[in-house]
Amino acid sequence: MKKNILFFLIIFLTLNMQAQNKELPYYQIPDYPEDYSSGNVAARMIDGLGFRYYWSTEGLSPKDLEYKTSEDGRTIMETLWHIYGMSEMIKNAPTATPNVRPTDFPDYSYEELRKKTLENFEAASNLMKGKQASDFEDFKVIFQRGEKQTPFPYWNMINGMLSDCIYHSGQITMMRRASGNPINPKVSVFNGRLRE
Template sequence: MKSYSFIILIIFFCFMNSVHAQDTKALPFEDISTYPGSLTTGTVAARMVESLGFRYRYASQGLKDENMDFRTSEEARTIGETIQHIYGLTMVIHDAVLNEPYDQKEGLNPMQAREESLHLLKAVYDRLLSMNDAEVEAINVRGDHPFWILINGPLADALWHSGQIATLRRAAGNPMPKGVNVFLGKYNGKVEE
């Protein structure tokens, strides 16, 4: 009887490990050194999203719990609040491009929000790659604003805040990982999820 219990226990642990492995998706935008072979409205827009994903991934890689409450002044956002804000911006980008509402996940800590944001941006990137000019032109933000607002609004804002995270973490004593080459879209260092 003990051998059956042991076998059932092993099967249970294997199942749980399998479920956990399926829930953990590799983070996108590790390397963006390759690019589409054609220049279209969709591929240019996709590259902008991909560039945001790359910069944000490495600006926020390796942050520690103690970094999340760092702020430069009482009026400024903390690093953790900035990550949560970027999560909100990626939801706006996602909803506009995929034209489907995304339900915000409640109770995410900043690093979980970071991961979710990167996956949202990857879905946007994939969709934009396949869009023709008319489909890109049809994108509207919050039902009232044209595609152009997506660029100067949430997309540019998320890029801005990615830079703030890089600066804040340096001031907190935990600079960005060495080896990030934003010019080429490469990272020559240890990849952390």
């Protein structure tokens, strides 16, 4: 009897966790748009990043979060904070919202940080969808320190923060494998889904 109760409790908790995870953006990549407009292509890049980030950060343990490959390297948790900061910039660029320096982020837990980062990617993607090439003239990466603002075109976002976040998501995948907790082997980044 106790074994049956324990078994059903484990099943319930597992299903509950899976249901909660599906509520976060990027459990799977959204359906692709009908056309290849500039905004849709940029949004799809962000969606691909969101999917990679979702699965590279899914189910990290406290041991994983403290793991780093070398004494002077970043821990996974420090890498998550770095990606979060860039996700704010990715979200801000389509509205030309300045990124104020120095940055003072709230003290989020791992779960909150992950959720906020995924929500930033989703918001950025939604801001890009349907935009045309001419709209990109108004998209700016703006750094602000005091009263001084330094603007950059969206091109810098593509080779800067977007590419950097993809790079760091891959680092997390590698570090968690080295820590003994590899990502779900059913993840298909090509299809943006879990394989059956």
